[in-house]
Amino acid sequence: MSLSRTALALLGLVALAAPARAESEVNLYTTREPGLIRPLLDAFTKASGVKVNTVFVDKGLAERVAAEGARSAADIVMTVDIGNLIELVDRDLAQPVRSPTLEAAIPASLRDPEGRWFALSTRARVAYADPDLRDLAGLTYEDLADPKWKGKVCLRSGQHPYNTALIAAYLVKHGEAKTEAWLRGLKDNLARKAGGGDRDVARDIVADLCDVGLGNSYYVGLMRSGRGGPEQKKWGEGIQVVLPTFQGGGTHVNVSGAVVAKSAPNRDNAVKLLEYLASDEAQGLYAKADYEYPVKPGVAVDPLLTALGPLKIDTTPLVEIARNRKAASLLVDKVGFDR
Amino acid sequence: MPSRPPAALRRMGLPARLRSPAAGRPHGPWLRAWTLAAGLTALLVLAPVASLAVEALQGSGGLWPHLLAHVLPPSLVETGLLLAGVGAVVVVVGTGAAWLVAAYEFPGRRLLDWALLLPLAVPTYIGAYAYLDLLHPVGPVQSAVRALLGYARPRDLILPDLRSLPGCILLLGFVLYPYVYLPTRALFLMQSATLVEAGRSLGAGPGAVFLRVALPLARPAIALGASLALLEALNDIGAAEFLGVRTLTVSIYDTWVNRSDLAGAAGLALVMLAACLGLIAVERRARRGRGYAGAAQRPRRMSRTILAGPAALVALGAGLVPVALGFLAPASYLAVEAVRRLHVAGLSGAILSESLNTLLYAGLATLVATTLGLLVAAGPRLLGGRWRGMLLRCATFGYAIPGAILAIGLLPPLAALDGLLDGASRALTGLPLAAMGLGTGAALVYAYVVRFLAVTTGSSEAGLARVPRSLGDAARVLGRGPAGALAQVHLPLTWPAVLGGALLVFVDCVKELPATLILRPLNVETLATHLYGEAARGTYEDGAVAALLIVAVGLLPVALLLRVSTPKA
Numbered sequence: 001m002s003l004s005r006t007a008l009a010l011l012g013l014v015a016l017a018a019p020a021r022a023e024s025e026v027n028l029y030t031t032r033e034p035g036l037i038r039p040l041l042d043a044f045t046k047a048s049g050v051k052v053n054t055v056f057v058d059k060g061l062a063e064r065v066a067a068e069g070a071r072s073a074a075d076i077v078m079t080v081d082i083g084n085l086i087e088l089v090d091r092d093l094a095q096p097v098r099s100p101t102l103e104a105a106i107p108a109s110l111r112d113p114e115g116r117w118f119a120l121s122t123r124a125r126v127a128y129a130d131p132d133l134r135d136l137a138g139l140t141y142e143d144l145a146d147p148k149w150k151g152k153v154c155l156r157s158g159q160h161p162y163n164t165a166l167i168a169a170y171l172v173k174h175g176e177a178k179t180e181a182w183l184r185g186l187k188d189n190l191a192r193k194a195g196g197g198d199r200d201v202a203r204d205i206v207a208d209l210c211d212v213g214l215g216n217s218y219y220v221g222l223m224r225s226g227r228g229g230p231e232q233k234k235w236g237e238g239i240q241v242v243l244p245t246f247q248g249g250g251t252h253v254n255v256s257g258a259v260v261a262k263s264a265p266n267r268d269n270a271v272k273l274l275e276y277l278a279s280d281e282a283q284g285l286y287a288k289a290d291y292e293y294p295v296k297p298g299v300a301v302d303p304l305l306t307a308l309g310p311l312k313i314d315t316t317p318l319v320e321i322a323r324n325r326k327a328a329s330l331l332v333d334k335v336g337f338d339r
Numbered sequence: 340m341p342s343r344p345p346a347a348l349r350r351m352g353l354p355a356r357l358r359s360p361a362a363g364r365p366h367g368p369w370l371r372a373w374t375l376a377a378g379l380t381a382l383l384v385l386a387p388v389a390s391l392a393v394e395a396l397q398g399s400g401g402l403w404p405h406l407l408a409h410v411l412p413p414s415l416v417e418t419g420l421l422l423a424g425v426g427a428v429v430v431v432v433g434t435g436a437a438w439l440v441a442a443y444e445f446p447g448r449r450l451l452d453w454a455l456l457l458p459l460a461v462p463t464y465i466g467a468y469a470y471l472d473l474l475h476p477v478g479p480v481q482s483a484v485r486a487l488l489g490y491a492r493p494r495d496l497i498l499p500d501l502r503s504l505p506g507c508i509l510l511l512g513f514v515l516y517p518y519v520y521l522p523t524r525a526l527f528l529m530q531s532a533t534l535v536e537a538g539r540s541l542g543a544g545p546g547a548v549f550l551r552v553a554l555p556l557a558r559p560a561i562a563l564g565a566s567l568a569l570l571e572a573l574n575d576i577g578a579a580e581f582l583g584v585r586t587l588t589v590s591i592y593d594t595w596v597n598r599s600d601l602a603g604a605a606g607l608a609l610v611m612l613a614a615c616l617g618l619i620a621v622e623r624r625a626r627r628g629r630g631y632a633g634a635a636q637r638p639r640r641m642s643r644t645i646l647a648g649p650a651a652l653v654a655l656g657a658g659l660v661p662v663a664l665g666f667l668a669p670a671s672y673l674a675v676e677a678v679r680r681l682h683v684a685g686l687s688g689a690i691l692s693e694s695l696n697t698l699l700y701a702g703l704a705t706l707v708a709t710t711l712g713l714l715v716a717a718g719p720r721l722l723g724g725r726w727r728g729m730l731l732r733c734a735t736f737g738y739a740i741p742g743a744i745l746a747i748g749l750l751p752p753l754a755a756l757d758g759l760l761d762g763a764s765r766a767l768t769g770l771p772l773a774a775m776g777l778g779t780g781a782a783l784v785y786a787y788v789v790r791f792l793a794v795t796t797g798s799s800e801a802g803l804a805r806v807p808r809s810l811g812d813a814a815r816v817l818g819r820g821p822a823g824a825l826a827q828v829h830l831p832l833t834w835p836a837v838l839g840g841a842l843l844v845f846v847d848c849v850k851e852l853p854a855t856l857i858l859r860p861l862n863v864e865t866l867a868t869h870l871y872g873e874a875a876r877g878t879y880e881d882g883a884v885a886a887l888l889i890v891a892v893g894l895l896p897v898a899l900l901l902r903v904s905t906p907k908a
Contacts, residue, residue, distance in 0.1 A: 027861055033872045034864075035881075053861040056872055059596055059743050060857040067750035068777050071757060073861060087599070157583070159593045195502055195583025196471075207476035208494035229679075229881075234477075329597040333409040338585050 026269035030078040074261040075270035086322035094259035105278035119255035121292035145185025154213035158337035168324035206238035221291025250314035387748030398602020428512025433519025441527035444643035445651035458665030460893025462850040464577025469669035519564035525904040615739035676883035701848035704787030712795025738793035743853035802836025842896040
């Protein structure tokens with residue numbers, strides 16, 4: 001093969017390997033399920049003319065961005081759980097963003113003071129319960145370890161970020177000894193091994209396997225709206241939902257959010273997309289399409305969620321929760337929660 | 340030995356230097372070429388392992404006391420029980436089914452012959468989703484049972500929960516047994532009739548023939564199949580997590596993701612790898628010194644015992660059980676869900692491109708893995724030597740590491756390669772080079788190859804082992820070089836095994852999820868990632884179409900598998 005043909009072949013390989021770069025685009029790496037955010041991204045492209053390329057990565061998102069380093073195509077990294085957001089900052093994969101639009105739209109408690117992460121939606125950790133149970137109005141997270149619930153509680157794995165974040169919040173409020181005692185009590189109350197997903201809690205309550213459990217608020221909307229299919233509608237309607245609080249505190253919430261990647265090749269478009277996601281229109285879509293609580297004050301919550309009653313958000317700082325995530329995970333091991 | 344080959348052999352037209360009759364003696368250029376290629380392959384496989392080792396060493400090790408006290412003991416016990424259970428199920432079901440279709444003739448046997456392979460097309464995580472829906476107290480099966488027995492509420496009739504260790508064992512066992520069935524069946528079919536007849540003439544009944552003649556002879560096939568099935572079970576994350584079984588692999592994931600200790604997770608993965616290799620070595624050692632090669636002449640096939648009446652019905656019924664549990668139940672559930680969804684939402688346009696992506700990456704990876712697998716396996720056989728056998732063992736590393744951890748191990752080498760190529764391009768042309776590794780399809784193909792190379796080397800090796808050494812030696816005495824012997828003697832005799840391995844890898848690639856999720860390029864979805872996206876938001880029924888397509892894409896290779904693993908009469 002002659003040299004020029006070799007060069008041509010190599011060029012061809014490069015063309016195969018590298019996606020063609022359009023003029024106006026933004027690359028989004030996300031752990032959020034594509035189906036959930038696709039409507040938002042399509043609306044953004046329609047409004048701005050900026051094409052959004054996506055890759056949906058679950059575990060390993062931060063590792064991939066870190067390995068790609070300065071050559072990474074990532075402009076925005078989007079994820080759920082405050083611990084995952086802070087990890088991106090801690091690993092130096094995020095860059096600070098100053099944007100009056102973002103600062104006006106997102107309350108200070110839901111973003112980094114230096115603009116390295118922004119929450120875009122919140123979800124509450126609520127209780128699903130048997131509809132026949134009465135007097136659940138003042139239910140607290142602490143209550144769930146009470147022996148009166150013995151053999152009546154269903155939960156997903158204690159190692160799942162939604163639960164570790166709650167346990168981390170408990171740690172911040174009550175310290176390690178009390179949290180451990182609470183976890184042991186909760187473990188003793190389990191009706192079945194911790195596992196499955198939040199919706200399995202609802203299904204197991206409908207199946208009489210347990211009386212009460214914890215799940216995220218948006219699943220209530222997804223199930224009750226019938227968007228998850230007729231089976232799940234039955235589960236959603238077969239449970240009552242209450243918003244538990246910490247004793248003397250509020251309801252535990254977690255966030256979904258995003259950072260602008262440190263080496264973002266399309267930084268301006270990345271900021272544009274973030275600003276769009278914090279706009280009235282996109283926040284309304286978060287509420288309507290995903291049944292999440294918008295971060296922007298004044299944007300309407302979906303009626304399926306307002307029906308659950310007013311949400312009083314617990315004031316434990318998100319950063320504190322993220323900082324205690326690992327300790328929470330180790331406690332889960334220590335008490336053998338998932339065993 | 341003659342110094343010059345006879346004229347008849349010279350007419351074969353080989354260059355003089357390849358006509359050396361010294362059979363078994365390696366030839367310089369061939370040796371060098373093979374060494375280079377096999378060395379590169381080993382490097383490809385070892386790169387992620389080495390980078391995981393580096394990662395593990397970077398950790399402070401501060402979490403190890405915690406892991407040893409609270410995490411490892413229970414997860415080791417649970418993993419041990421899971422593997423023992425799955426091992427028992429796959430060996431009993433796989434070998435029993437293989438003997439049934441190989442030794443007996445009854446109405447429906449031909450159907451069973453291929454239907455028994457169908458569970459191969461069902462990824463374990465899809466099986467778990469489908470079965471939980473089917474068997475849940477509010478699912479169709481228990482609802483029907485309650486209606487039949489006149490119970491009003493689920494609490495009136497509490498049945499065992501699938502979400503348990505026994506549930507997980509049965510599920511994995513009945514989905515994974517074809518890994519044993521496939522090679523064992525092929526081996527029973529190739530079994531020489533003389534041995535079986537010798538057994539019978541010495542007074543052994545059908546049971547004794549099976550236990551004392553057929554089973555010991557089939558041991559390499561059973562061992563190969565069971566080790567593949569067990570490694571699949573060990574590395575499964577979807578089904579175990581879903582069913583609440585805390586295996587070692589689940590612990591590795593949790594250590595990485597929740598205990599925020601990638602170094603610890605890498606360390607655990609390497610310990611697990613070492614344990615797997617140890618077990619494989621023990622099995623090999625136990626088999627050492629026994630020959631399994633067939634006779635040089637095509638053996639006369641064992642005749643099937645003809646069953647009639649009730650015996651035939653029992654045989655058919657017994658054979659249908661694994662098919663129903665491993666395939667029919669989950670697949671028909673998916674089909675019903677898919678039809679429902681299509682009714683409501685129609686077919687997503689993306690599904691076509693997702694199918695094409697799936698076929699493209701799985702196809703490319705299969706091609707590469709098969710070539711490399713044959714190459715690595717042929718080395719020790721054709722060129723001899725102990726260290727070539729070591730290279731062969733290296734090839735199996737990827738199969739013993741959980742997919743996502745392997746993908747994380749691949750990130751640094753890929754990034755380094757990209758940096759190297761970019762640097763070279765800048766130095767030579769002054770232009771930067773777009774990434775050729777990370778974030779491209781190449782990374783995905785690479786990951787699949789490393790992950791599944793064990794399957795292709797294993798099947799190539801098993802195929803080569805059945806070629807009597809005398810045939811290869813004869814070819815060499817007749818003047819063929821190692822490559823000539825491979826092409827003209829070994830390949831024609833082993834291609835069914837090689838192709839069988841290739842098809843298995845193809846199906847495995849189509850089903851692969853964790854590495855695909857981490858490594859695929861922007862805007863690329865495969866059927867598996869699509870399904871995972873739906874499952875992640877809990878609407879996995881919306882992914883029923885994709886799930887069914889994964890199963891369907893797996894069916895064609897499965898049908899082909901059966902053809903190639905059936906020796907011609």
